[in-house]
Amino acid sequence: MALYRKVALVTGGAQGIGRAVAEALLKNESKVALVDLNTKVGEDCKKVLDQEFGEGNCIFIQCDVADRGKLKDAFETTVEKFGKLDIVINNAGINNEKNWEKTIEVNLTSLIKGTYLALEHMSKEYGKDGGVIINVSSMAAFLHSPHQPVYTATKHGVIGFSRAMADAAEEGDYGVRINVLCPAFVDTPLLQSIEQEDNMGKFIKYKDVFKEKIHKYGVLQPSQIAEGMLKLITDSGLNGAVMKITCSKGIHFHTYEPLSA
Ligand SMILES: NC(=O)C1=CN([C@@H]2O[C@H](COP(=O)(O)OP(=O)(O)OC[C@H]3O[C@@H](n4cnc5c(N)ncnc54)[C@H](O)[C@@H]3O)[C@@H](O)[C@H]2O)C=CC1
Numbered sequence: 001m002a003l004y005r006k007v008a009l010v011t012g013g014a015q016g017i018g019r020a021v022a023e024a025l026l027k028n029e030s031k032v033a034l035v036d037l038n039t040k041v042g043e044d045c046k047k048v049l050d051q052e053f054g055e056g057n058c059i060f061i062q063c064d065v066a067d068r069g070k071l072k073d074a075f076e077t078t079v080e081k082f083g084k085l086d087i088v089i090n091n092a093g094i095n096n097e098k099n100w101e102k103t104i105e106v107n108l109t110s111l112i113k114g115t116y117l118a119l120e121h122m123s124k125e126y127g128k129d130g131g132v133i134i135n136v137s138s139m140a141a142f143l144h145s146p147h148q149p150v151y152t153a154t155k156h157g158v159i160g161f162s163r164a165m166a167d168a169a170e171e172g173d174y175g176v177r178i179n180v181l182c183p184a185f186v187d188t189p190l191l192q193s194i195e196q197e198d199n200m201g202k203f204i205k206y207k208d209v210f211k212e213k214i215h216k217y218g219v220l221q222p223s224q225i226a227e228g229m230l231k232l233i234t235d236s237g238l239n240g241a242v243m244k245i246t247c248s249k250g251i252h253f254h255t256y257e258p259l260s261a
């Protein structure tokens with residue numbers, strides 16, 4: 001898929017990985033809707049992106065992805081503004097073991113809702129022209145640890161759901177590809193959450209072990225994640241792919257056993 005004049009919706013697009021992806025898409029002349037909970041960060045981000053890429057290429061929509069009605073509205077607003085939808089990045093995520101129900105709601109339930117809404121706006125099943133969905137998981141889906149049991153569970157869930165949906169899309173000829181991105185540690189505000197008792201609850205006691213892992217494995221820059229994201233979007237041969245990005249191996253893919261009969 002070429003990115004010129006494509007329309008993308010990025011959840012959690014106002015900072016961190018989502019913002020880096022939005023920038024990369026704008027650089028390639030796509031239009032972008034930043035869908036984010038945080039009004040201040042979202043408005044500031046839009047202002048900077050307007051200065052860099054010109055007004056009219058990017059909109060900010062304040063939205064809690066966990067609010068079903070508001071997420072539906074965000075998709076509709078994007079299509080009303082830009083006339084269509086081609087790319088959906090379900091990226092919004094939190095790390096909260098204390099309020100673990102919220103973590104499931106944002107990281108998994110809302111990502112599922114975002115995928116279904118994306119299909120309503122892009123799938124041939126609904127008379128639309130096709131597109132691509134990227135769901136953001138994490139290396140925590142492959143290397144678990146005692147620090148983040150529920151965060152880890154949600155990221156496993158993202159992969160299982162997305163790969164099953166990728167098969168459904170292929171079988172059902174939706175014209176939509178669905179891929180997964182799994183970064184290792186990335187230099188964003190989310191990484192600071194591991195030091196906060198409000199986020200980690202009783203698992204805060206593992207923070208030093210967690211920090212040692214960060215030291216051992218290194219920290220990626222959001223721009224490196226955006227580079228992988230663009231490959232998942234543009235390579236039309238990829239459906240059901242699970243991309244990993246780590247400091248030691250860079251951008252690479254997880255390999256699965258072939259399906260048995
Ligand atoms: N930073 C890291 O080390 C890693 C991050 N990830 C995943 O990447 C994704 C993005 O993370 P980062 O950019 O690091 O986080 P971040 O905290 O820097 O940015 C996340 C953005 O999502 C927004 N957001 C949070 N809850 C929301 C909600 N309910 N509705 C709408 N927007 C909401 C925030 O306002 C923020 O702008 C997440 O899914 C995260 O789990 C995966 C692996 C590593």
Ligand SMILES: CCCCCC(=O)/C=C/[C@H]1[C@H](O)CC(=O)[C@@H]1CCCCCCC(=O)O
Nearest residue numbers: 095138139140143144145184191217246248
């Ligand atoms: C919410 C804070 C950031 C979450 C980052 C993340 O997803 C962390 C995953 C770690 C998990 O908790 C235990 C780990 O070992 C994961 C880090 C994995 C990095 C592996 C890099 C391996 C390599 O370089 O080859």
